[in-house]
Amino acid sequence: MTDQLSRVFAALADPTRRDIVARLTVADATVGALAEPYDVSVQAVSKHLKVLEDAGLVSRSRDAQRRPVHLEAEVFDLMTKWIERYRRQAEERFSRLDAVLAEMDSDTDHRSGSTREGTAS
Amino acid sequence: MTDQLSRVFAALADPTRRDIVARLTVADATVGALAEPYDVSVQAVSKHLKVLEDAGLVSRSRDAQRRPVHLEAEVFDLMTKWIERYRRQAEERFSRLDAVLAEMDSDTDHRSGSTREGTAS
DNA sequence: CTCCTCGTCAACCTGTTGGTTGACAACGAG
DNA sequence: CTCGTTGTCAACCAACAGGTTGACGAGGAG
Numbered sequence: 001m002t003d004q005l006s007r008v009f010a011a012l013a014d015p016t017r018r019d020i021v022a023r024l025t026v027a028d029a030t031v032g033a034l035a036e037p038y039d040v041s042v043q044a045v046s047k048h049l050k051v052l053e054d055a056g057l058v059s060r061s062r063d064a065q066r067r068p069v070h071l072e073a074e075v076f077d078l079m080t081k082w083i084e085r086y087r088r089q090a091e092e093r094f095s096r097l098d099a100v101l102a103e104m105d106s107d108t109d110h111r112s113g114s115t116r117e118g119t120a121s
Numbered sequence: 122m123t124d125q126l127s128r129v130f131a132a133l134a135d136p137t138r139r140d141i142v143a144r145l146t147v148a149d150a151t152v153g154a155l156a157e158p159y160d161v162s163v164q165a166v167s168k169h170l171k172v173l174e175d176a177g178l179v180s181r182s183r184d185a186q187r188r189p190v191h192l193e194a195e196v197f198d199l200m201t202k203w204i205e206r207y208r209r210q211a212e213e214r215f216s217r218l219d220a221v222l223a224e225m226d227s228d229t230d231h232r233s234g235s236t237r238e239g240t241a242s
Numbered sequence: 243c244t245c246c247t248c249g250t251c252a253a254c255c256t257g258t259t260g261g262t263t264g265a266c267a268a269c270g271a272g
Numbered sequence: 273c274t275c276g277t278t279g280t281c282a283a284c285c286a287a288c289a290g291g292t293t294g295a296c297g298a299g300g301a302g
Contacts, residue, residue, distance in 0.1 A: 003136065006134050006135065006136055006139075007134075009131070009134035010130070010131070010134035012130045013127050013128075013131035013134055014127065014260085015124065015127055016260095018126070018127075018203075024211075025207045025210040025211040025214060026210070026214060030279090031278075031279060031280095032277090032279080040260090040261070040262090041261075041262070041263085042279070042280095043261085043262080043280075043281090044261055044262080046279065046280060047259090047260070048260085050280095051259090051260095064268085064269060064270065064278090065267095065269045065277070065278045065279070066269095066277095066278065066279085067278080067279065067280090071211055073208055076204050076207075079200070079204060080201070080204060080205075080208075082139075083197050083200060083201060084201075086142060086143055086197075087194055087197045087201075089143075089146040090145075090146040090192055090194040091194070093146060093147060093148070131289095135289090135290085137290095151248080151249090153247090153248065161290090161291070161292090162291075162292070162293085163248080163249070163250095164249085164251090164291085164292080164293085165291055165292080167251095168250095168289090168290070168291085169290085171250095172289090172290095185248090185298085185299060185300065186247070186248050186249070186297095186298055186299050186300070187247095187248065187249085188248080188250090
């Protein structure tokens with residue numbers, strides 16, 4: 001799962017991690033403060049933060065022995081762009097439905113094979 | 122990973138699955154046609170489709186022994202809503218940065234503890 | 243009826259994830 | 273200097289994800 005888009009989606013696939021992101025939109029926080037509401041060890045939260053950091057969603061600075069966690073909201077744009085692109089494409093397709101049906105019929109043996117393009121990642 | 126939002130994010134965390142979604146924005150397709158470009162077995166693609174279906178991103182109908190796969194674009198809204206909500210919150214926060222810094226300073230021992238709300242999922 | 247195609251199900255294997263506990267580095271406070 | 277706090281690292285474990293192969297059901301074509 002090398003590409004960033006995959007890492008971002010994977011990071012947000014976990015409810016705890018999503019909740020952490022949600023709380024970070026309000027204010028930066030230390031690892032301990034972030035861990036407090038959850039019923040897991042601080043180490044587990046530290047791991048979650050590593051996942052978020054590897055995805056580029058979060059950054060950590062240094063303040064004595066504390067490590068304040070900061071949300072990097074720009075990465076959201078990466079997702080939004082991907083989603084919007086294909087959502088728009090899907091809507092456009094919806095408006096030329098007949099063409100689609102025609103294509104499926106002519107698919108008898110030469111199976112298009114070159115509908116490819118865009119291709120995520 | 123019970124909630125749908127988690128399932129949707131997890132489904133899109135895989136490049137192959139994202140590519141399948143991308144191709145389905147162009148036209149519905151059969152499992153075989155979808156599998157053809159990838160260097161994996163048809164069974165593997167069948168599994169990917171199950172993941173997408175469980176996430177509500179895709180539906181399958183019946184046409185003789187074929188199972189045309191159809192994109193359900195509405196689910197995109199679920200993600201978009203989540204993302205936009207917290208993106209906006211993050212931007213709003215950015216505009217009152219001083220308040221944030223003040224809060225981090227007063228965090229000495231009573232650690233806010235009630236910043237909770239929204240909470241994903 | 244028999245065969246071939248399309249797709250799913252089941253069993254299995256390997257790598258990754260999310261959690262645990264224990265040790266330890268960094269650093270301010272006494 | 274020593275202690276308590278904050279957080280990470282390492283080892284370990286159970287569960288899950290993504291892939292494989294083999295068998296099989298459903299249905300059109302001969």
